[in-house]
Amino acid sequence: MARDIQTILLELYTIDPSLRAQERELQKLIGEMLRANPLIIVDEKFLKELRRNIGALAREKSSHSSPNPFSAFSFRTLFSKFPNPLPLAAALLLLALAIPMGIVLFKGENGIRQITEKKTIDTSPSITALDDNAFGPLALATPSMESSKRSQGGGGSDPAALGTGQAGSAYSETNPMTAPSVADSSQTGSGQAPAAGFGRGGGGGVSRDMASPMIAPEFYQYKFVYKGGEFSIDDRMPVYRKKKTATLTSRVAEQIKNINFGFLNLDKFQNLKAQQISLTEDRDHGYMINLNLEDNSFSINADWNRWAELQRSAYTPPASPPSDQEIISIADAFMRSYDINMSAYGPGKVTWPQYHIMGADTAEKSASLYYTPDVSVLYPLKIDGKTVMDEGGNESGIYVSVNLPTKSVLGAGFESNNYESSMYQMETDNKKLINIAEQGGMYGYGMYPPYESAKITTIELGTPTSALVRTWRYDPSRNTGYELFVPALIFPVERMINGTFYQKQIVIPIAKEILNERYPFPKPMPLSEPEPSPTPLPEPAILPMPPKQ
Amino acid sequence: METEEIKILEECQAGELHRFTLLYDRYSTKIYRFIYYKTHHKETAQDLTSVTFTKAIERIKSYDKTKGGFSTWLYQIARNTVVDHYRTTKTTANIEDIWDLADENINVLRDVNISMTTAKIRQAMENLKPKQREIIMLRIWEDMPYREIAEIIGSSEDAAKMAFSRAIKELRQQLPAAAFLSLLLLFK
Numbered sequence: 001m002a003r004d005i006q007t008i009l010l011e012l013y014t015i016d017p018s019l020r021a022q023e024r025e026l027q028k029l030i031g032e033m034l035r036a037n038p039l040i041i042v043d044e045k046f047l048k049e050l051r052r053n054i055g056a057l058a059r060e061k062s063s064h065s066s067p068n069p070f071s072a073f074s075f076r077t078l079f080s081k082f083p084n085p086l087p088l089a090a091a092l093l094l095l096a097l098a099i100p101m102g103i104v105l106f107k108g109e110n111g112i113r114q115i116t117e118k119k120t121i122d123t124s125p126s127i128t129a130l131d132d133n134a135f136g137p138l139a140l141a142t143p144s145m146e147s148s149k150r151s152q153g154g155g156g157s158d159p160a161a162l163g164t165g166q167a168g169s170a171y172s173e174t175n176p177m178t179a180p181s182v183a184d185s186s187q188t189g190s191g192q193a194p195a196a197g198f199g200r201g202g203g204g205g206v207s208r209d210m211a212s213p214m215i216a217p218e219f220y221q222y223k224f225v226y227k228g229g230e231f232s233i234d235d236r237m238p239v240y241r242k243k244k245t246a247t248l249t250s251r252v253a254e255q256i257k258n259i260n261f262g263f264l265n266l267d268k269f270q271n272l273k274a275q276q277i278s279l280t281e282d283r284d285h286g287y288m289i290n291l292n293l294e295d296n297s298f299s300i301n302a303d304w305n306r307w308a309e310l311q312r313s314a315y316t317p318p319a320s321p322p323s324d325q326e327i328i329s330i331a332d333a334f335m336r337s338y339d340i341n342m343s344a345y346g347p348g349k350v351t352w353p354q355y356h357i358m359g360a361d362t363a364e365k366s367a368s369l370y371y372t373p374d375v376s377v378l379y380p381l382k383i384d385g386k387t388v389m390d391e392g393g394n395e396s397g398i399y400v401s402v403n404l405p406t407k408s409v410l411g412a413g414f415e416s417n418n419y420e421s422s423m424y425q426m427e428t429d430n431k432k433l434i435n436i437a438e439q440g441g442m443y444g445y446g447m448y449p450p451y452e453s454a455k456i457t458t459i460e461l462g463t464p465t466s467a468l469v470r471t472w473r474y475d476p477s478r479n480t481g482y483e484l485f486v487p488a489l490i491f492p493v494e495r496m497i498n499g500t501f502y503q504k505q506i507v508i509p510i511a512k513e514i515l516n517e518r519y520p521f522p523k524p525m526p527l528s529e530p531e532p533s534p535t536p537l538p539e540p541a542i543l544p545m546p547p548k549q
Numbered sequence: 550m551e552t553e554e555i556k557i558l559e560e561c562q563a564g565e566l567h568r569f570t571l572l573y574d575r576y577s578t579k580i581y582r583f584i585y586y587k588t589h590h591k592e593t594a595q596d597l598t599s600v601t602f603t604k605a606i607e608r609i610k611s612y613d614k615t616k617g618g619f620s621t622w623l624y625q626i627a628r629n630t631v632v633d634h635y636r637t638t639k640t641t642a643n644i645e646d647i648w649d650l651a652d653e654n655i656n657v658l659r660d661v662n663i664s665m666t667t668a669k670i671r672q673a674m675e676n677l678k679p680k681q682r683e684i685i686m687l688r689i690w691e692d693m694p695y696r697e698i699a700e701i702i703g704s705s706e707d708a709a710k711m712a713f714s715r716a717i718k719e720l721r722q723q724l725p726a727a728a729f730l731s732l733l734l735l736f737k
Contacts, residue, residue, distance in 0.1 A: 058566035343567035
């Protein structure tokens with residue numbers, strides 16, 4: 001606030017230098033004005049509801065923007081132009097009867113009946129709010145399996161056996177084996193820094209049986225440290241699930257059944273539903289379109305047979321690679337040209353391959369590296385205004401592949417954006433969440449104790465932001481998987497000391513059921529330090545048997 | 550105005566109105582706060598915020614980027630919406646916001662979300678002209694630059710700065726000497 005007071009004072013002195021004489025009083029006055037700023041609590045529910053209404057209004061105005069050629073037509077107008085309307089009425093009646101009879105009787109080539117009605121699918125995103133906990137339990141493990149859980153060492157364990165049946169341990173820097181249990185986090189005390197976790201990166205060891213040791217890879221571990229500030233979480237937040245919107249599967253199947261293929265009579269099959277349709281443009285530089293009618297998703301990909309440029313094996317990178325903005329413009333233009341609704345996504349961003357990121361920031365700097373002709377433009381998915389991440393800490397959404405030599409889109413996959421939402425209980429204990437972050441997040445990179453021979457890479461995490469994480473769940477009762485979008489905290493990786501870490505952010509889903517499913521992490525099996533190389537035995541290693549006497 | 554915002558506006562004006570929700574995400578909280586400053590009533594602020602964005606989306610094609618930034622245009626709509634609200638709901642014509650209604654026993658502190666540290670500041674603000682009050686609120690509470698404030702209130706940047714300076718002087722003068730001394734003692 002001191003900075004704001006000074007800024008305003010300096011502005012005032014520039015406008016009216018005589019005010020300098022009253023600096024002390026003005027300082028108090030402006031400070032008081034800043035303190036008097038009303039505490040306005042914005043109702044998030046209201047903002048979300050208004051956003052939905054604005055979205056609906058936008059859709060309505062977009063559909064009415066095309067001029068309706070029949071808007072001026074009315075029967076009253078038509079009949080008013082004729083002094084004796086009876087002949088006209090009779091003619092219209094005959095026409096009204098003739099049209100349906102014509103449809104029934106008409107049979108085009110190969111017995112295909114004409115589809116006279118075109119159905120419009122609304123691809124705008126929508127969210128249907130359901131009752132609380134409407135998706136059932138979020139955790140994979142069922143309550144009856146709690147008693148059968150056993151302590152697990154490293155990987156390869158039965159996922160159903162993991163859960164909250166055991167106390168986990170947080171490892172402190174000073175004494176990794178005796179740090180307090182996370183379940184009793186009050187013991188850490190307010191005056192202590194949170195325990196830092198250690199992660200295990202690569203590994204190696206020497207077999208005892210070998211006469212000469214193998215060259216072991218460098219053994220490194222990650223140590224995560226939270227350096228951010230305070231944050232708060234609502235105790236109940238919506239979890240989202242894709243809404244099944246298979247509305248056309250039966251209709252399309254009915255239409256296809258009317259086709260006389262000549263080699264198969266589809267009428268003999270019962271209750272047919274169309275699941276997928278593939279179409280191809282019959283032209284140079286055409287595209288293949290795959291429609292999944294069960295979830296309203298689709299993909300568009302270049303038909304390689306009709307793109308001669310893509311079939312060349314040798315590729316010469318251009319002298320001056322296109323800028324990120326130019327690449328994004330190519331992807332944007334593709335979306336617009338096919339009327340693809342992108343309202344559920346944020347603006348596009350180029351995702352350069354890893355070697356670009358590690359070796360150079362832009363294509364210009366990476367001229368000496370292997371240069372890929374294809375790059376991806378990511379359009380991050382947003383649900384209810386929140387960015388969707390994957391469990392690896394990357395933004396999730398649509399990836400559009402852009403071919404740089406032809407400056408064309410090669411392909412992209414699109415999904416439906418109809419969701420259901422239901423409120424669930426969230427974890428609000430900041431200390432617990434920070435502790436999980438300092439163990440590397442939900443997959444526990446940092447749960448292993450430090451080893452003497454390990455190279456420690458310290459990763460500093462910043463204040464988390466709120467987002468959604470895309471996660472898969474499995475319903476054993478129905479033997480199906482389904483996707484959930486769960487509120488999550490995103491801890492940014494702000495600094496890496498003495499090494500690198502491949503993730504830019506640590507993602508932690510904060511739905512209590514999902515969190516308690518994995519956390520506290522089970523104690524890993526302790527790893528042995530690399531063995532020293534054995535002393536070679538003199539030849540022969542086994543002495544000959546003494547002769548029989 | 551940043552490039553991304555210009556692009557979104559162009560797309561909206563070209564008929565892709567679904568992109569308007571991105572602008573809504575950017576400005577909804579700011580506009581709500583601005584309207585709340587002028588109404589001090591949660592439900593009224595919500596209604597008028599809704600009206601503001603509805604008007605904005607209906608008039609998006611008439612927005613001309615050469616005449617000013619989108620945020621300025623949106624704030625102007627919000628401002629006019631508040632003025633229209635009070636002029637149609639009250640018989641007195643010269644009402645621009647809730648502060649002008651203080652003499653009708655309307656308690657600006659009635660909303661539990663407000664916490665004004667001194668009643669004297671409130672009284673002094675009530676005695677300012679609406680434009681002066683607005684400039685004070687936008688500059689001190691919203692940290693808005695003078696250029697944008699000028700566009701919202703329909704004056705030049707220099708005029709907005711002068712008006713701000715005069716408003717501060719008036720506030721300084723309106724606070725009685727004794728009360729001001731007590732302020733100094735309180736916050737030394």
